[in-house]
Amino acid sequence: MAERIQITLPGGKKAEHAVGAVVGDILAGGDEKRKSRFTVAAKVNGVPVDLSHRLNADAVVEPIDAETPEGLSILRHSMSHVMAQAVQDSFPGVQVSIGPSIEDGFYYDFEYAETFTPQDLEKIEERMRQIAAADIPFERREVSREEALSLFQKKGENYKVELINDLPSEVKAVSLYAEDGYVDLCRGPHIPSTGMIRAFKLLSVAGAYWRGDERNKMLQRIYGTGFATQEALDEHLRILEEARKRDHRRLGRELDLFQLNDEAGAGLVIWHPKGALLRTIIEDWERKEHLRRGYDIVIGPQILKADLWKRSGHFDHYRENMYFTEVDEQPYGIKPMNCLSHMLIYKSKIRSYRDLPLRYFELGTVHRHEKAGVLHGLMRVRQFTQDDAHILCTPEQLNSEIRAIADFVGYAMGIFGFEYEVELSTRPENSIGSDQDWELATRALEGALKDNRMTYEVNEGDGAFYGPKIDFKLKDALKRKWQCATIQCDFTLPERFDLHYVGEDGERHRPVMLHRVILGAIERFVGVLIEHYAGAFPLWLSPVQAVVVTVTDKHIPWGEEVRKLLLEGGIRVEGDFRNEKLGYKIREAQVQKTPYMLVIGDREAASRQVSPRRRDGRNLGSIDIGSFIGLVREQCEGFK
């Protein structure tokens, strides 16, 4: 006879669960009125259990709150169960697979002969609301593997059967979750009952490989999102809408920065004047900063003989992603990376330890044959320019070089207005190179991070095949993460190209090579910048910093003169002298997110001044041209 225990649910409601056999995991919160953490008074068998250990049957019940990440994740995961039930209720013949919570919501993967449509999603949502309204308890039951197996075999749930069969042999029992007759294989934990499900929305259907393996069958994945409260859901949907408005593909067209044209080819960016100017501003900044930090600027050719790519190992490891061509019946590879010419520069003479470190910097344009399905605006393209550098140094210099790069990244992120996170990726499965080299390189990277007192996460086995790496992920205004800077340690290429330097001892030694980028691909970085600033770039980056706006035609002569004076003063300025009302021209400049609008009317013509209006709507009153130029320069120097 199972002992039964009474649990207090949020809102004071009582629920009874059997200890051991049936245990509901408790989610507190979820009640709109409760903002503070809610404590559930419940113990099961008196055993406290870590919720991360979800196979433990004697679960209990630490207070969880839907406003904490764990609580929200449990809520969403429970929603995915309810969705699965709703789908199976509405569409007979659907097989379920798995349905976890994810960063912004949840999903569940289904196999079904028909394709789910947006109308189907509404139907499923409706059924979910019914299940939620019925306030059905989630009940946990432990059964033997065999029992579970026969249950799901009988139901024809082949994916569940596969999951059970693939459990490690020492697992003797599995847990089931049931809601009023509906049973699913799951580790839990879940909310106590479906009544806590209030705020959710199904968002989209997409294909997804079973178990994430492209050799497997593709299932239909339904994505949804959910929150403890309607307000939180509304806020999330608002952020999604905001992200849509900031989409760099949309703003790129509206601000006339670039185009992606299918006549030109997929993944090939055509930069319009303003976009090209923005890029140029960034590139000029890069050159200046690299020279300041002791880098040498170099330039290599776009194509190199195929033999060279064979020697570097790219032909073996990267051929699928390379473009090839032929010149005078000789095969050539179009560069997907910039390292090779840098190696040849190093090899062009005998190097002494006194020459090291050598830092070769190239704004290198590369071509990579990315699969058609992965192309995305400026974020994933087939031709792009990296702010690439290769540093050749002695093993002893590794630490200080890596630290300097990390500092450079931090400086750059500050200048462009981003926060960032750091990840260290270690040796992958099929890597090349000796254990000793990997050890040295990994220690060097990790040591430099520690010496710089940086916090970082470790991604085991996520490094490049030739060496470990540090990745920097920047965070934009909407908290989305983007890969930008990376530092990769490489012993292989110096080996393959037989690079050496003459040491203090007069002997030949092998240098180490660091591959690194700071902003990464300029294309992607511009895309991220556009979305981060929603197109309203800081003054120093704005392709057009000011627009001269005349009130009527008779003010054009002074307007022209102002524009000329500003151009001479180094300001990126345009004139809008069209026969339109002032309000119309202000609106247009505003939509274009131009930092300054200089209104020229009777007053300004008489006093030979300008009246700047900032894009935030503030008017600065009438000031002299010289003062305005000084103002702009000062802001630009401070990267404002």
Next chain:
RNA sequence: GCCGAUGUAGCUCAGACGGUAGAGCAGCUGAUUCGUAAUCAGCAGGUCAGCGGUUCGAUCCCGCUCAUCGGCUCCA
């Protein structure tokens, strides 16, 4: 590459059981000369993504291709 959806004017989108298409904004022309987010009027604008098939006739139905969008896989 895979699953699904989509492709109509520069942009956002209507539309016709198969009989070669519209609206707003943008553009152009004219009027207007105006003080900080949209002045009025007129005009022009389209191989309905491309190629092939079915049909008396295809932008619409079918097939292929290309591209885009949402994901998956990939990003050494």
